[in-house]
Amino acid sequence: NWGEQKKAASAKAGVSQVLSRYTYASTLSHLRRTNTPIGRDGKIAKPRQLHNTHxxxxxxxxxxxxxxxxxxKNLALMCYITVGTPSxxxxxxxxxxxxxxxxxxxPQVTPNATKVFVNGVWVGIHRDPAHLxxxxxxxxxxNMISHEVSLIRDIREREFKI
Structure with a gap:
């Protein structure tokens, strides 16, 4: 049980679990598991379905x-979660x-400049995006920047997203 023992009404059960070490595959499966924190007895179908973004x-x-x-739910077999790098x-x-x-x-000086985004934040513009x-x-x-850093250039929208 998780929470203060004095306030037993606010204590939550099942917050932590014992790691399954039966086999290596079961350990990996247990580490890659997600749990939706709603009641199991409900008949609502929406939380049980996969969203398109999954x-x-x-x-x-x-x-x-x-x-x-x-x-x-469990993460997909080839799913890889990145830890991020400083921007x-x-x-x-x-x-x-x-x-x-x-x-x-x-904007009046360089109306056709390409916007540069880092982690979704607009940080500046560049006049020669192909070179950048x-x-x-x-x-x-x-390998001077991490292989996990994605580089996306949208020519139509004149955006470079990192």
Whole structure:
């Protein structure tokens, strides 16, 4: 039970579990398990179904039978969760490579500039996005930035997302 013993009404049961060490496969399966924290006795179907955004992340077949069906889900076999990397070194590098910081950007001067986003935050613009993308790709290929960093250039929207 989880919570203060004095306030037994607010204590939650089942917050922690004993790690299954029966086999190596069962240990991996147990570590990659997610649990939806709603009552098992409800007849609501929506929480038991996979959402469209779960494609490739959650296994559509691996779920227990019975009341927990669909409420306990497992990550897909090839799903890989990244731990993230700090964005400041990447932003500093791009500033050295002629990226204009957003605070200094004047839309009237360069209306066709490409917006640069890092972790979903608009950090600046660049006038030569092809050169910037090729530079970032070569850095990633040489392992100077993490292989987990994704580089997406949207030519139509004039955006470069890192």
């Amino acid at each position: 494609w490739g992340l959650v296994c559509p077949a691996e779920t227990p039978e019975g009341q927990a069906c669909g409420l306990v 400041e070194p990447i932003i500093d590098f791009m500033i050295q490579r002629n990226m204009e910081v957003l605070e200094e950007f004047e 993308v090729n530079t970032m790709l070569s850095l990633r290929r040489r």
